[in-house]
Every structure is written in C-alpha cells, then in structure tokens.
Amino acid sequence: MQVPASRNWLLPFHRAILARLIPEDGNEEDRDRLVLLAPGLGLRRIVATFLYAYANSKNLVLFLNASASELAGLNNDLKALGVGHDTIRSIHHEVSGKQRSEAYMEGGILSITTRILIVDMLTKRIPTSLVTGIVVLHAENVTPTSTEAFIIRIYRQENKQGFLLAFSTHVEQLAASALALQTTMAQLRLRNVDIWPRFHQYVDRDLGQNRAxxxxxxQPPTRAMRMIQAAIVECLEATLGEIRRSKLAVEVDDFQAESMLHKAFDTIVRKQLDPVWHRLAPSTKQLVGDLSTLRTLLHYLVSYDAVTFYMYLETVLAANAGEPGRTRQSLWLLSDASNVIFREAQRRLWCETDGSSELVLETxxxxxxxxxxxxxxxxxxxxxxxxxxxxxxxxxxxxxxxxxxxxxxxxxxxxxRPVMAASFAEYVAWKQNMAQLHQTSQVPSDTRLSEALQSKVARAPQxxxxxxxxxxxxxxxxxxxxxxxxxxxxxxxxxxxxxxxxxxxxxxxxxxxxxxxxxxxxxxxxxxxxxxxxxxxxxxxxxxxxxxxxxxxxxxxxxxxxxxxxxxxxxxxxxxxTLEEQLYLAGLRREKDAFERLIRQKATMAIPLTADGNVEEDADQRMLRSLSTRIAGGAARHTIPTVVVDMREFRSTLPSLLHAAGMQVVPATLQVGDYVIAPEMCVERKSLPDLVQSLHSGRLYTQCESMSIHYQHPILLIEFDQDKAFTLQSLGEMKHTKPITPRTAPNDLEVQGKLVLLTLAFPRLRIIWSSSPYATAEIFAELKQNYDEPSPATAAAIGMDNGTLSEQAFNLTPVDMLRAMPGVTAKNYTYLTNHIDSVQALCHVRLETIQQRIGAEPGRRLYTFLHTQLVR
The missing domain is CATH 3.40.50 (Rossmann fold)
Structure with a gap:
C-alpha cells in the first residue's frame, strides 16, 4: 500500500502512525489497533490517508460513527489527494435495501449508520465475510451496550481476516476510570493501542522545529467583572454546601472549587446523585439545577457583552418567579452575593446619580x-x-x-460604543415587548428603565x-x-x-x-x-x-x-x-494527566485471549452467554434460541445483549409488539419516558389491545436505566399524587393509576419490571423456557390482515368471550371473526358452516357448547 508522498500533507510523525496501520512489509497480522491522538494533531489527515490506500472497488471498507461534517471534510481531503469526489459513499435510511445490496457488491468505502449496518448483517444482506475492514471513529463511545460492539462481535464471528481500526481524540473519557480503556478495547476486540500525546517524542521533535x-x-477584566465573578463563585460554593448537607448526597464531598469550574461539573454531580435521585427532596433537586445555572453565568460573563449578560440575568430571575412546579425561589437569589451580581451587572450598563440615569455601556x-x-x-x-x-x-x-x-x-x-448602543436599544425594545405581555406590576422594580434613560437610548447613535x-x-x-x-x-x-x-x-x-x-x-x-x-x-x-x-x-x-x-x-x-484562563489551564492539565494515566494502563493492562487469538469475552458477556444454558431447564437444545425483533428496536441496547446471551436475533418489521419470543408470547418494551408519553397519548392502550388480540400471552416490559433509580416517582412527588376516583379524568391520573386501569382493561396482560437491559436479557431467557421458537415470517404477518385489526380493536370483549369457548383457539378464532359479525349471529350458524371454518372436531365442540341447555 502506498501513501501520498507530498511533503505538504504529512509530517514524519504522521507517517510513523500510518506505518503501523499500513505495514510496508505486508505483515498485516498486528495492524488492528486503537489509535489515541491528542486533539489538533491531524487525526482527519491520518484517516484520509489510510482510506486513500483502500479507495478502490476491490475493497469493501465500512466506516462507522462519522458525522456529516466529518464525512464532508474527509471527502474533500480525498479529493485533494486525487481519488475523486465523494469517495466515501453514505448509506442512510433513505437508501433502500436493494440499493444497499448493490452498493455492498460494488465495493469501495461506505459510511453506514450503525442501526442499518447491524440489521443488514443479521439479515445477511451484506457479505460480512468479504468485508476488507472496518474503521471506527469516536472509539470512546464503544461500550458493552453500544451497537458498535454488536457490529464488531458479528464481524469477528464471520470474518477473521479483515482489519479493524479505531480512532479517538477524547482521551479524558477513556482515562476516566481504571478499566475504561480495557473495556473499550475488549468491546473493539483489539489487543494493540497506540498513544500519541503532544509531548510524544516524535510529535515534539516535528512541531518543535521553527516554532511559530x-x-x-x-487582558485583565474590569472591576465589575471581577466582582461579579467572585459573587458567582461564592453562590456556587454555597449551593454545593447545601447539597453536601443532604444526608443522601455524600458522593459530592470530594468536589473542590477547581472542580466546579469544569465544563461537565453539574453533569457529574447529577450522575453521582442519580441512584438516589428519587429519595431527594425537591429543594435538593433544585439546588442541582442551580449549579448548572451558575456555571452558565460564569461562562457568559467572559463570552457575552454587558447588555446580553444582563438580559440573561433577567430571564433567570423571571424563570424563578414564574416557573411551574417550583417550590421556592433559588437560594442563591436570596443571598448577598446575588445582590452584588445584579447590582454590578446593571452598573455596567447605566448608573443612577442624583436621581438621573447615565449610560455607561461597558465594552x-x-x-x-x-x-x-x-x-x-x-x-x-x-x-x-x-x-x-x-x-x-x-x-x-x-x-x-x-x-x-x-x-x-x-x-x-x-x-x-456604537455596537453597545445598538445592543442596548435592542434591550430596551425587548423590555417594552415584555411589558406588553405582562402587566407592569409583575416586572421587578429594580429592572424598570426610567423615561430619561429610554430617551437617551433613543438618541444613541445608530x-x-x-x-x-x-x-x-x-x-x-x-x-x-x-x-x-x-x-x-x-x-x-x-x-x-x-x-x-x-x-x-x-x-x-x-x-x-x-x-x-x-x-x-x-x-x-x-x-x-x-x-x-x-x-x-x-x-x-x-x-x-x-x-x-x-x-x-x-x-x-x-x-x-x-x-x-x-x-x-x-x-x-x-x-x-477569570474562568476563561482557569478552564484553559485546567484543560491542558487534565489532558496531560489523562495521557499519562493511559500510558501507565497500557504498560500494565492484560487483554485475555481465546485459543484462536481473539479477545476473550468480558464478565458481562460471559454472564449473558451463560443464560442460554438455562433455557429449557438446562436440557440440551437442538435449535438456537430465537427472538424476533422489530426494526425500530435496534436503536436500543437490548438486541445486542440478547445476541451476547447466545440468542439468535432476527430483525423484522412487526405490526404488533417489539419482541416476539415465542409463538404465543409478545413483548412491548417501554423505557420510562416512552411509557409516560404512551400513557398520556393513549398509544399504549392500542398496543396492548393489539397484543391481546393476536397473542395468548401479551407482556408489557417496563425497562429502567441501569444507572438511575429503580422507581417511577420520587418520594416527594408521591406525596402530591392526586387520589384516583371514578370522576378523575384519565389525563389527570398518575402513571401508577393508568397502569392499574390498563391491567383492568386487559386481564391477560402481564407487566414485567426490569432494572436494566442486562436484567431484561435474563428475563427473556427465563420466559422462553418450555416454549417453541417463533417464526419470523409469521410474526411479521400478524396484524397485516386487511381491516381485521382495526375492526377487532372495537370488539375486544366479544373476542375474549369467543376465545374462551370450547373448540376456539388462538389460531382459528380469526376464521370466525372475519365471517361472522357477532356472538349472537354465531348462535344461529349451522354446524356444517362452523366446521367449514375451523374444522370438524373444533366445530362440533363449539356448536355443542352453544346449543346445549344448562340444567338447573
């Protein structure tokens, strides 16, 4: 393989990286690797050069996790290298299955969404064994539950010769824990990792020559900016102190002032509290939200002009005064430091002297x-x-x-001055519009503008x-x-x-x-x-x-x-x-520390190997795969456990975990349910947000109705996030739940009440609560015991009858009565409902007609049941 020889395209350290990805001696056994590169050192340049070497119809290279802008940039780079326009072809949801099959056979470099690729792999639309290799960007996002891990697992099962390369510049995420890098490499099934920080010997040698x-x-900030920043930091520390005093928030004790300036600080605090979020009081939850607001104020102080910053402060104040469901005003707004923030922010725009207003407009x-x-x-x-x-x-x-x-x-x-004057004029117009929407009495007195000040704004140069x-x-x-x-x-x-x-x-x-x-x-x-x-x-x-x-x-x-x-x-x-300087310096330190941790982990990391040299499964995968041995009570099975999965469900992590558990995952377009795990058993899976939305819209009622019509065992599976609390509502929210009465409107019922009504409407519906996708995989394995495997074609055909589903949706009770009668089964009842209007009409049908519909013996049993007089 040859790479471009232009001296204006690659530096020596770029060529050193590529030499490990494209061995000149033809030894391609160890080219599979994860490449970690410091941001800004030319990752796109390296990836484009690698793809340049495979840009021909003899190869089929799959490109994953590239955004639209990244694809456009790579195609521009490849065009500059002389391989033509749109070398990387994009495969997305608008490309039909036939067109995808043709594209796979044509070869070249294809950028495919993970959902489409995994479906095409499972349906054998793509010749996986003929794939030359896979290139994965943003390797930091590959986790045990990601679709990328699912794709690579199938790829390595069916293709032992193709290459696999992964790239990432987000080293802090990979160094977040002691096992993060090892877990990512295990999911990528890679044994080699190359780490290239800015202080790498080769990089420093190349970039150190003729420094720019x-x-x-x-630039020192103004006095007002210093005072505002100090007041915001004081409010941040006080807010975090209130969270620390919560008995359930001990996890945040280690956070210091420097940690609060990190871009993801409020996200980290929320993640720490997620396991006990349902036990937190509403006031504590409000404090967590205040952390995000205060950090935003710190950022806007140095990035916004004085007028825009003050406008944002007023929106924060208005939101606290009128936000629905807020139990009280944020504590930081009641502090002395808050008064400093608002006072100094206003003085950056105008000041009051001797009863008159004077424009300042600090630039x-x-x-x-x-x-x-x-x-x-x-x-x-x-x-x-x-x-x-x-x-x-x-x-x-x-x-x-x-x-x-x-x-x-x-x-x-x-x-x-002219720019600030124009911005201030916009602010005055905004205030006037707000006054028209709300009564003047609702506007805080300290935010009103005097007529004299407004006249000065009107005379400001435009x-x-x-x-x-x-x-x-x-x-x-x-x-x-x-x-x-x-x-x-x-x-x-x-x-x-x-x-x-x-x-x-x-x-x-x-x-x-x-x-x-x-x-x-x-x-x-x-x-x-x-x-x-x-x-x-x-x-x-x-x-x-x-x-x-x-x-x-x-x-x-x-x-x-x-x-x-x-x-x-x-x-x-x-x-x-300022925050700007601290974030810049702290970011450099965090990146350097992350690279040093990764280098130490690489030196001590052990990647277990199987007999054929592949990466051994991790503990989670071994646990999932062991579930298949428990199906049918541990008895030997002659068929692979099969689950028919709706196409839309491949956005979730569950299909990947089912496959890791040893089940055969068959994609299909299902009209009824999300998963068919047995001929008689259908599952509708709901995450919490989807559950609430489906209950409010009534869509879940229709879905449960369809499952009850077509399956003997309809199941509603409610799946929780494994990193969050296993509960529907917090204790504080439960205290305010309205009592359920016969007069209560359905839209006013809480989630529990609507679920109760759902079970009353569909007695055969079973609700299963799952704490995580891993638990769901285990539940499916247990449910499949002693049941036959589902037919993908039959599962896809259910609900496709012309008019049957819509007509029966309004006659669920008579259908249940019919299916309870002797001789009527889940398979033959539709032959009766399609030709007989009602139960009353069925009583007047001749024996021969019934037997023609459902068979001789079932027809005789049904006719005898309908025409046998009960003895008192």
Whole structure:
C-alpha cells in the first residue's frame, strides 16, 4: 500500500502512525489497533490517508460513527489527494435495501449508520465475510451496550481476516476510570493501542522545529467583572454546601472549587446523585439545577457583552418567579452575593446619580485589545501583505466582532460604543415587548428603565448603511486592519468572493468584485474542530488572532506552519484571573494527566485471549452467554434460541445483549409488539419516558389491545436505566399524587393509576419490571423456557390482515368471550371473526358452516357448547 508522498500533507510523525496501520512489509497480522491522538494533531489527515490506500472497488471498507461534517471534510481531503469526489459513499435510511445490496457488491468505502449496518448483517444482506475492514471513529463511545460492539462481535464471528481500526481524540473519557480503556478495547476486540500525546517524542521533535511566533496577551477584566465573578463563585460554593448537607448526597464531598469550574461539573454531580435521585427532596433537586445555572453565568460573563449578560440575568430571575412546579425561589437569589451580581451587572450598563440615569455601556475589554493588535499588524503589514484570521468560540462573538471592526472608526475614543448602543436599544425594545405581555406590576422594580434613560437610548447613535469597496470601510481609508470585513467560509475561500453582511442595525454592502490584496482580507471564523485545517490551507494567513483560547487550534496552527514552512504570527488573547484562563489551564492539565494515566494502563493492562487469538469475552458477556444454558431447564437444545425483533428496536441496547446471551436475533418489521419470543408470547418494551408519553397519548392502550388480540400471552416490559433509580416517582412527588376516583379524568391520573386501569382493561396482560437491559436479557431467557421458537415470517404477518385489526380493536370483549369457548383457539378464532359479525349471529350458524371454518372436531365442540341447555 502506498501513501501520498507530498511533503505538504504529512509530517514524519504522521507517517510513523500510518506505518503501523499500513505495514510496508505486508505483515498485516498486528495492524488492528486503537489509535489515541491528542486533539489538533491531524487525526482527519491520518484517516484520509489510510482510506486513500483502500479507495478502490476491490475493497469493501465500512466506516462507522462519522458525522456529516466529518464525512464532508474527509471527502474533500480525498479529493485533494486525487481519488475523486465523494469517495466515501453514505448509506442512510433513505437508501433502500436493494440499493444497499448493490452498493455492498460494488465495493469501495461506505459510511453506514450503525442501526442499518447491524440489521443488514443479521439479515445477511451484506457479505460480512468479504468485508476488507472496518474503521471506527469516536472509539470512546464503544461500550458493552453500544451497537458498535454488536457490529464488531458479528464481524469477528464471520470474518477473521479483515482489519479493524479505531480512532479517538477524547482521551479524558477513556482515562476516566481504571478499566475504561480495557473495556473499550475488549468491546473493539483489539489487543494493540497506540498513544500519541503532544509531548510524544516524535510529535515534539516535528512541531518543535521553527516554532511559530506566538504572542500571549493577557487582558485583565474590569472591576465589575471581577466582582461579579467572585459573587458567582461564592453562590456556587454555597449551593454545593447545601447539597453536601443532604444526608443522601455524600458522593459530592470530594468536589473542590477547581472542580466546579469544569465544563461537565453539574453533569457529574447529577450522575453521582442519580441512584438516589428519587429519595431527594425537591429543594435538593433544585439546588442541582442551580449549579448548572451558575456555571452558565460564569461562562457568559467572559463570552457575552454587558447588555446580553444582563438580559440573561433577567430571564433567570423571571424563570424563578414564574416557573411551574417550583417550590421556592433559588437560594442563591436570596443571598448577598446575588445582590452584588445584579447590582454590578446593571452598573455596567447605566448608573443612577442624583436621581438621573447615565449610560455607561461597558465594552468587553478584549475589544480594545483586539484594536491594539490590529494596529500592530497594520504597521507590520507595510513589510509584508498577508490575510488576517480571527478565531472565536461562538458565532455570536464572531457576529459582534464583524460589526465592531466595520464601525471601529466611527468613534475613535470609544470604538465599541456604537455596537453597545445598538445592543442596548435592542434591550430596551425587548423590555417594552415584555411589558406588553405582562402587566407592569409583575416586572421587578429594580429592572424598570426610567423615561430619561429610554430617551437617551433613543438618541444613541445608530448604525447606518455604508458601501465598502474592496473590503475597505470608506474610500478615504488606506489601512485594512480596523475596517476590512470579508467573511470567508471553509468552502468559499476565493479571494475574489465578497459577501453581504446583514444585521438588525448594520449592513455592510460589499459591491467590489475585483482582485483583493491579501493584506486587505480579514476573516472571522468560529472553531469547528478538524474543519479548521481547511480554513488554514485555503486562506494561508500571515496573522492569526485567537480571540478565544483553544488548545486544539494551537496545535493545528503548529502542524500547518510545520507543513508549509510559512512565516506565521499568532496572537493569543486570554482574560487574566477569570474562568476563561482557569478552564484553559485546567484543560491542558487534565489532558496531560489523562495521557499519562493511559500510558501507565497500557504498560500494565492484560487483554485475555481465546485459543484462536481473539479477545476473550468480558464478565458481562460471559454472564449473558451463560443464560442460554438455562433455557429449557438446562436440557440440551437442538435449535438456537430465537427472538424476533422489530426494526425500530435496534436503536436500543437490548438486541445486542440478547445476541451476547447466545440468542439468535432476527430483525423484522412487526405490526404488533417489539419482541416476539415465542409463538404465543409478545413483548412491548417501554423505557420510562416512552411509557409516560404512551400513557398520556393513549398509544399504549392500542398496543396492548393489539397484543391481546393476536397473542395468548401479551407482556408489557417496563425497562429502567441501569444507572438511575429503580422507581417511577420520587418520594416527594408521591406525596402530591392526586387520589384516583371514578370522576378523575384519565389525563389527570398518575402513571401508577393508568397502569392499574390498563391491567383492568386487559386481564391477560402481564407487566414485567426490569432494572436494566442486562436484567431484561435474563428475563427473556427465563420466559422462553418450555416454549417453541417463533417464526419470523409469521410474526411479521400478524396484524397485516386487511381491516381485521382495526375492526377487532372495537370488539375486544366479544373476542375474549369467543376465545374462551370450547373448540376456539388462538389460531382459528380469526376464521370466525372475519365471517361472522357477532356472538349472537354465531348462535344461529349451522354446524356444517362452523366446521367449514375451523374444522370438524373444533366445530362440533363449539356448536355443542352453544346449543346445549344448562340444567338447573
């Protein structure tokens, strides 16, 4: 196999990685491996090069877990390598089964959704034994219950020669526990793992040469921002302290102040409390929600302007005042620190002096720093002419900076004043609209605006539509640093292309269609992961300004500069002593620690092997497979236990666990039920959210009705999340449950009440409670004992009779009466219901007619029962 030889495509460490994936000596026994790469080091470049080596009709390579943007980026890379457009073909739900079969036989590289692929594997639509190999992205998502693990299990059972490669850049998730990496590799059935951090010897050697000219600029926040941040942190600590004081929340004792700044902190706390969530008081649950709100405020403080931040504060206050079901206002809103937050946030906009209001409109400090950077670039641009790339975290920041740069010269003393004035005018209009929706008395007094202040807003300078030539803000201007705005998307990076920018208050009309000098191009772009490589390659910037910090993009710039040997100056902007700085530094530490833990785990990790060299099953899989030996009381079976599964159920984890338990999983389009585990037994599986929704909509009643008509043993299986409490309601919610009375409307009944009514309506319906998908697999194995195996064709045909199901749905009681009569069985009763209108009409039918419908002996027994007079 050959890889592209261009020196502008791969660095030496890239080639070292590929050499282990595509052995030059032809020894492909050990190429199956998991590759862990630090974000920003060029994973897409490596994957595209590997696929380039297999991009022909002689191979059939399956590509899993790629998003739409990742597929588009990989196809662009493969096109640049010269293998044609859309080399990776996408197989999704709109592609018919016939078209999929043709695509499999044509070969090439196919990106397939996991649900479609597992169904095609089970139905033998895809020649699994002929698959050249499988490539899995986002390997961190492969778990014992994932569909990817199901696919790989079948792949390795039927194909021993094909390769299997997995890639991931989410090392923190794989290092979260001592067994996370080992579990992932066991599910992938891999024995080898390659770990490539930024501090790897090869990586550091390549990127350490001719380092980029990086200027770190630390911008202090304003006094008001410091006070608000300190107050929010105080509220966070107080809220966490209240959670710690809960007797059931001992798991969160280890969290410290630095942990609270982690992006997933509130999610981690909620996960810790999930097992006892039903036992928590409503006030404790509200505190957990407050953690998320306060962390959001910390993030918005440094990412939003003062006006937008204050608007968000008012929405939080309004939500607390009028949110349905809220037992009380959040505790942090009653604290002194909360008063500091609202007071200082308001003072960033206006202040009250001597009974009058004065507009302040504090601009984000980074705006002034950005202006200084552009001034410096303007001076340097006299020696060289090169595009300027400004990177932001969100599109909102990019949109505001576009307006700021386009109008920075309107007020040289306060370059951001026009932008803030326009934002404040929008805020006043928003307040007026809110006042129209709600009465004035419902608006808190401290959030009303005086008429004098509103008049000042009305007199504030507004943006005016201006014409820009060649990216210049005005014909008389000769510099580009402060005024040029040419938005260039990754797919539209031609220097001749100008776009119109429209906002509510500002419009920049680009009407010049000539050639633009590279030094007059300023591009604002948001971070999009590996897609950012494309903007660097297409724009070839001479200056990069990172308005928001991103370790991934820093490495992407390093790789780009090393590949092209281009002079590049990088400006790195960061708020000092803020959440932004702490998150950036803490993120770097966590990543480094995660790589070090993974390296230690690799050195001590033991992957058990079977006799044929494959990875041995883990404990969960062995437990599931042992269930098959208990079917039929442990007696020897001559047939494989079979379960017919509805196509839609392959979105869940249960089919994979049933297969791991040794059962044959047969996909089918079922009209009645989700699982058919015996000819007489049908199961409708419901998760808790689906159960509640089905009960409220009435869909579950119809489903149970259909099962009761067509199966002797209809079953409703209610399956819980294995990581959450095994309960329907919390104790606090149960205290407020309305009593069930004959006058209570069905929509007002709680879940338990509706389930009781369901069992009363369908006496033969059985409800099974399952604590997890693993428990469900064991339950199915026990239910199948002493029953025949279901027929997939018969199960798929049930409910397909023309008009039978809809007509019988309204006559369930007479049908139950009929099926209870002698001679009538689950198989022959439909022959009677399709030709006889009612039980009364059946009593007048001749014996010969009944025997023609259901047989001689069953007909005689039924006729005798109907016409035998009871003796008193």
């Amino acid at each position: 000219d990086v200027t770190e600029l630390h 984000p400090p980074k705006w002034a720093l950005l202006r200084e950077i552009l001034d410096e670039i303007e001076q340097d641009a006299q020696q060289r002419s090169a595009p300027i790339l400004i990177m932001t975290e969100t599109e909102r920041n990019a949109a505001q900076l576009r307006i700021f740069l386009a109008h920075a010269d309107e007020d040289p003393a306060q370059p951001g 943006y005016k539509r201006r014409r820009v030539r060649g990216g210049m803000t005005a014909p008389a201007q000769t510099h580009a640093a402060h005024s040029v705005h040419v938005p260039i998307a990754p797919a539209q990076t031609d220097a001749h292309l100008l776009q119109d920018m429209h906002t509510d208050e500002c419009t920049v009309d680009d009407t010049y269609f000539g050639v633009i000098d590279p030094g007059d191009i300023v591009v604002l772009h948001t971070y999009h992961g590996d897609d950012d490589d494309a903007i660097l390659e297409a724009l070839c910037p001479g200056y990069v300004i990172m308005y928001d910090p991103s370790p991934r993009f820093v490495r992407q710039v390093e790789v780009y500069r090393r590949l092209h040997h281009q002079s590049l100056r990088v400006y790195f902007m960061l708020y000092t002593d």
